[in-house]
Amino acid sequence: MKIHIKNGRLIDPRNEIDAIKDVFIAAGKIVSVGVAPESFLANRVLDATGLVVCPGLIDLSARLREPGLEYKATLISEMAAAVAGGVTSLVCPPDTDPPLDEPGLVEMLKYRAKSLNQARVYPLGALTQKLAGTELTEMAELHAAGCIAFSHADAPLDDTLVMLRAMAYAATFGFTVWLRPQDAALSRNGVAHDGEVATRLGLPSIPSCAETIALSTILQLARETGAKVHICRLSSLEGIEMVRAAKQQGMAVSCDVGIHHAHLSEMDIGFFDSNCHLIPPLRNLRDRDAIRAALKDGTVDAICSDHAPVDDDAKILPFAESEAGATGLELLLPLTLKWAGEMGVPLNQAIKKITADPARILGVANGHLGMGQSADICIFDPEAYWKVEPKALKSQGKNTPFLGVELQGKVRYTLVDGHLVYEAAY
Amino acid sequence: MPNNPQLNKNGELQHLLTIEGLSAEMLRHILDTAEPFVSVAEREVKKVPLLRGKAIFNLFFEPSTRTRTTFEIAAKRLSADVINLNIGASSQSKGETLLDTVDNLAAMQADMFIVRHAQSGAAHLIASHVAPHIHVVNAGDGRHAHPTQGLLDMFTIRKFKKEFHNLRVAIVGDVMHSRVARSQIHALTTLGVPEVRVIAPKTLLPAGVEHLGVHVYNDMAKGLKDVDVVIMLRLQNERMRGAMLPSAQEYFKYYGLTADKLAHAKSDAIVMHPGPMNRGVEIDSSVADGKQSVILPQVTFGIAVRMAVMSILAGS
Amino acid sequence: MQLPDAEMLLQELAQQIRPHLTANSALVGIHTGGAWLAQRLHRQLGLEIPLGVLDITFYRDDFSKEGLHPVVKPSAIPFAVEGRDLILVDDVLYTGRTVRAAMNELFDYGRPGSIHLAVLVDRGGRELPISARYVGAALALVENQNIQLEQDGQGRLSLALSN
Numbered sequence: 001m002k003i004h005i006k007n008g009r010l011i012d013p014r015n016e017i018d019a020i021k022d023v024f025i026a027a028g029k030i031v032s033v034g035v036a037p038e039s040f041l042a043n044r045v046l047d048a049t050g051l052v053v054c055p056g057l058i059d060l061s062a063r064l065r066e067p068g069l070e071y072k073a074t075l076i077s078e079m080a081a082a083v084a085g086g087v088t089s090l091v092c093p094p095d096t097d098p099p100l101d102e103p104g105l106v107e108m109l110k111y112r113a114k115s116l117n118q119a120r121v122y123p124l125g126a127l128t129q130k131l132a133g134t135e136l137t138e139m140a141e142l143h144a145a146g147c148i149a150f151s152h153a154d155a156p157l158d159d160t161l162v163m164l165r166a167m168a169y170a171a172t173f174g175f176t177v178w179l180r181p182q183d184a185a186l187s188r189n190g191v192a193h194d195g196e197v198a199t200r201l202g203l204p205s206i207p208s209c210a211e212t213i214a215l216s217t218i219l220q221l222a223r224e225t226g227a228k229v230h231i232c233r234l235s236s237l238e239g240i241e242m243v244r245a246a247k248q249q250g251m252a253v254s255c256d257v258g259i260h261h262a263h264l265s266e267m268d269i270g271f272f273d274s275n276c277h278l279i280p281p282l283r284n285l286r287d288r289d290a291i292r293a294a295l296k297d298g299t300v301d302a303i304c305s306d307h308a309p310v311d312d313d314a315k316i317l318p319f320a321e322s323e324a325g326a327t328g329l330e331l332l333l334p335l336t337l338k339w340a341g342e343m344g345v346p347l348n349q350a351i352k353k354i355t356a357d358p359a360r361i362l363g364v365a366n367g368h369l370g371m372g373q374s375a376d377i378c379i380f381d382p383e384a385y386w387k388v389e390p391k392a393l394k395s396q397g398k399n400t401p402f403l404g405v406e407l408q409g410k411v412r413y414t415l416v417d418g419h420l421v422y423e424a425a426y
Numbered sequence: 427m428p429n430n431p432q433l434n435k436n437g438e439l440q441h442l443l444t445i446e447g448l449s450a451e452m453l454r455h456i457l458d459t460a461e462p463f464v465s466v467a468e469r470e471v472k473k474v475p476l477l478r479g480k481a482i483f484n485l486f487f488e489p490s491t492r493t494r495t496t497f498e499i500a501a502k503r504l505s506a507d508v509i510n511l512n513i514g515a516s517s518q519s520k521g522e523t524l525l526d527t528v529d530n531l532a533a534m535q536a537d538m539f540i541v542r543h544a545q546s547g548a549a550h551l552i553a554s555h556v557a558p559h560i561h562v563v564n565a566g567d568g569r570h571a572h573p574t575q576g577l578l579d580m581f582t583i584r585k586f587k588k589e590f591h592n593l594r595v596a597i598v599g600d601v602m603h604s605r606v607a608r609s610q611i612h613a614l615t616t617l618g619v620p621e622v623r624v625i626a627p628k629t630l631l632p633a634g635v636e637h638l639g640v641h642v643y644n645d646m647a648k649g650l651k652d653v654d655v656v657i658m659l660r661l662q663n664e665r666m667r668g669a670m671l672p673s674a675q676e677y678f679k680y681y682g683l684t685a686d687k688l689a690h691a692k693s694d695a696i697v698m699h700p701g702p703m704n705r706g707v708e709i710d711s712s713v714a715d716g717k718q719s720v721i722l723p724q725v726t727f728g729i730a731v732r733m734a735v736m737s738i739l740a741g742s
Numbered sequence: 743m744q745l746p747d748a749e750m751l752l753q754e755l756a757q758q759i760r761p762h763l764t765a766n767s768a769l770v771g772i773h774t775g776g777a778w779l780a781q782r783l784h785r786q787l788g789l790e791i792p793l794g795v796l797d798i799t800f801y802r803d804d805f806s807k808e809g810l811h812p813v814v815k816p817s818a819i820p821f822a823v824e825g826r827d828l829i830l831v832d833d834v835l836y837t838g839r840t841v842r843a844a845m846n847e848l849f850d851y852g853r854p855g856s857i858h859l860a861v862l863v864d865r866g867g868r869e870l871p872i873s874a875r876y877v878g879a880a881l882a883l884v885e886n887q888n889i890q891l892e893q894d895g896q897g898r899l900s901l902a903l904s905n
Contacts, residue, residue: 199632200446202546202569202605207633271431271554272547316525316555318545320568438809462797462816471850474800476810737800741809 001043001418002026004036008048008379012055013352014359014368023053025375028418033369044420046413048379054351055367056088056119056376056414058358060256060304061232062329064090064121066112067105068097073309073396078329079118081307081395083422085330086378086411088119089359089366091304094126095153101126101137103145110146118421120376122362124151124178127166131155136166140173148362149176149230154279156184160217167227176363179218180232181239182280186210191320193235193283197266203320206281208236215239219246222253230361231255233306235280237290244299254361255299257291258306259335260326260401264288268401274315274322275401278306295353296343302357303339305332309397327397331388333380334409335402347382375418384410431553438742441553441562442735444571445612453617457581460727460734466503467730476737477506480537484510485528485552486565487543492701493565496725497540500732506538528552532560538736539563546570546605561739563732569605575700576609578731580617582724583655586696590614596623596649596691597640598681599659599708602632606700607659615639625649626681629670646681650690658683658699661708674707684710688718696720748891748899751862751878752779756786758876759829759860763787766827766855770794772844773815775833775891778899779862783831791826794819801843823852829876833891835861838872863889863901 005023010033012018017033024032024040031037062082065073082090092109094100100109106123113121125147129135132155139150150170157163157179170177190206192198198205215231219242222229234240234257243255260278265288269276276282294300308325315322328335332354340350359367366376385406390398414422430447434440439452466474482501484494494510501508513527522530528539538561541549546568553562566572580590587593595614601607601624614622615638624635625643636642643649650656665671683697697709697719705711714721768791771780777795784793799814830844841859848854860876865883883889888904 194633196634196637199634200608200638202567202571202608205633272550313523316523316551318524318543318548318551318568320545320547459810459814462800462814465816465818466800469851473850475846476800476805737810741805 002041003375003415003418003420004040004042004045005048005053005377005379006045008051008053010053010369011348011351012369013348014356015370018348023369023377025415025418028375030369030371030373030375033371046379050383051379051381051412052347053377053379055355055369056378056416057086057332057354058362058367059087059090059307059329059332059354060302060358060361061093061258062087062090062305062307063095063309063325064092065309066096067109075112075116077394077396078307078309079113079116081327081329081393082119083414083416084394084411086333086380086414087329088376088378088414088416089122089364090119090329091122091124091148091362093153094124094151095131095155099126099131099153100124100142100147101129101131103138103141106142106145106147117416117419119416120366122148122364124149126150127152127170127177128157128162133157133159133162136169139170139175143173143175148364149178151178151232152180154180154182156182158184160221163217164221164225167221167225167229171225171227174228176228176230177222178230178232180280181211181214181218182206183210183214186213191277191281191324192269193266193281195266195284197269201269201272201319208238208283208287211236211239211280212242215242219251219253223251228252233258233261233280234291234300235261235283235287237287240290240294240299244294247299254301256302256304256361257295257300259303259328259332259339260306261288262291262295262303262339263335264401269319272319273401274317274319275326275399275403277319277322277324278326279324292339292343295339296345302361303332303336303353304358305329307395307397309395310399311396312398315399325397326400327393327395328400329395330393331400331402331407333378333411334407337382337409338407375415377413377415378411379413380409380411382409384408386410431550434742439738440742441549442573442739443549443553443562443564445573445576445609445616446571448616450616450618453577453580453613456577456731456734456738457584459738460581460730463730463733464727466733467726473503473505475505477501477504477740480506480740481535482506482508482538482540482736483531483536484508485513485531485539485541486511487513487524487541487548488566490542490566493542496728497565497732500729501736503729504733504736506736524548524551525555528555532556536560538739540565542566544568561742563735563739566605569603569608571609572605573609574728574732574735575606576613577735578724578728579610579657579698579700580613581727581731582698582720583696585723585727586720587654590617590619593619593654594621594623594652595619595655595657596625596653597657597659598625598646598649598683600630600661600665601626601635601659602630603662603665604659608638610657611638611640623649623653627671630665646687647690650687653691654695656683656688656691656695656697658697658709660700660702660704678707682706682708682710683713685712685716688713698724701725745889745901745903746879748862748901752782752899755779755860755862755876755878756783759783760787762858763789764827765790766825767791767829768794768821768826769829769831770796770819770844770848772830772832772840773797776831778891778893779833780831782899783860792820794821796844796847798840798843798847801847803839803843817847819851823848823854825853825855828854828857829860830857831860833862834889835859835864835872835874836867838868838870841872842870862891865889
């Protein structure tokens, strides 16, 4: 199918393009930027006047809830949510049920996802069997089955010897290890940041040192083993400073934050709003501001949605009993734009944080719109406002602290491999 | 932040969930309303017909005989019909959600729910969910709040000390896990007590407690010096098991209220305890039964204060 | 309209009540105006049994509509009600609901031998079968007019109208 994207503001951060340029697609690839190829007859012309044309978003964490957790959400609903949010590639953590510790499960997931012909799914393989933290998984086999890297999701990995060996084994094959720093004992039963708000509300809490102590362990073991490490979902000022120092020492480390943590703090819990029950917890304003600044200066490499659809029954509970998580695939773009607008970050830099930078972390070729690239494209209206309400979300998870809020930035078209997989109803 | 869920659109008290967010005026109104109910208790017929025909449901998800009984007595003295539900035993264990349980009971013509739950925020959740004509009283949610206890403690202080604006009040013990302490602190600071102190070992003080408006002490002699009101909190055995304290003996030696520690306070200081007491752990019997103790009046006042709260809510 | 002098009506009431007093008689005033009156009458009539006062807030029949009134004063009946000859005192008798509430409250203290009603002003407009044995003056008022008893700094009583 030949597609001509006309008159859009093309923002391709990696190739340093930010200009009104047409894009020409054929056989799923970008065949020309700016000038039409000879005798190009488009099957479809997309009028992108007033719209931004950018690489499809790459979300470093989105839970699809399959296999096993289909009552919360399904591949079908969440993949639809992804493309409605302009996300053309997403990374799925291994904490499905059963966890992604067997090649067969990974193959099935990839197959199912591919057959839906929507976004690309990059599964993370479980670092240990059953995510139990004791025995290694067949990482090489899992990689062959399609796992892009290995992670321990939110399951505790207490045994430092096991962590050391898992990293060393991964390093053998050059696999990256994704870890979220959280000391299990210090965070046991905690549901909110150990600070003023948790004290006032009487909520069991998790101190920042639960993150920094675990982070220190991860960084030192990474140095020891030479493993490439990606730190998931930083939440504290101190944690960010530790990563900054490690990078300055030349360590091969990258990190991300969840988009909600770039906007919200413990104050937003208000009267026990369980939509603000997140992992890691929303910390104080100082931490939030550090996250916002670290995204701007590049210490934090990428933003992800950390999409976690949760059914109503699991949210409409007393705060500490509610399930943690927020829906995010459809909010990643508008919330990134909101952060950028508030922080004075130019649009192309903002887009880089959800396209080229995640691509670099993943080590995949997409995330930019050079010649010959797969046509994974997001076309959005940066001015359009829309209200976050259940009927506006395609995800089965309606759990977001931004319910009722009007956000700016609406996806009009999404293409994956040159196919129009999403078109907004006007 | 959303509007105060405790007030209806006319600014009247619709639910009593926490002392936090209530004005000094509202707190004084409740205390003033409790006053005549004290004299009702001294009559032969201890009932008034105020809440006749109203159905008050005691929803105790966390067991408690004392608190439930005082609410029951208070409700009956208002001529209301009282239904007691020990939820732990029945539907919760069958997996019925909290709100389903509440919905079923509301369908039985409930006018008011008195709720005690092990989770902070449970009363707020229920209040945000029930129909507008149903009132919710928080009888204790997790570590968060126990507003009627806070109010009866204020009533007691006012009875014995007359004014708030010139007092030093010390709260001693497990502030970290105490909903009573949080409610007391909010009430004391709102009513204008100039110095509120907490005295405890560091393991029993929550992060940022000073932001609640209290002075922090780890030493009883310093903390009790020249204090007018001493409030002792109950220490639970779990604290020893959770590596927060080594033993009840060491706790009693350094933080238990004995006569010689009490001597650091003013000679006319009053001693309070929300109950039930652990004699020999947080308080010595000689002090608990001594002339400065107002622990028994607290209980009497508790019924009057709860009658006042229920009357004000039912009339809004 | 010209309002009668409350002090004179008070004297009138005292004269009406005096012949009917026994050793078993006790006065109970209804807050607030009735309590003022009862205090004055109690002194003037030289009663031995101490004065009782009632706040009828908890016995009102309009709780569901109006809610709890802001200021509730304690009721205090410092004598046994059982078998007593009570004279209930109020300032204005209108619908009769206040007196109904007061009687209900009195019966929660015990079973009186008798209750008779003394009012400074009877303005008619009864909605319940209540009548006063001792009346200072009967006044005709329109529906939206209110009459109340006031007391100045020196304790002097007077009547005032409001709309």
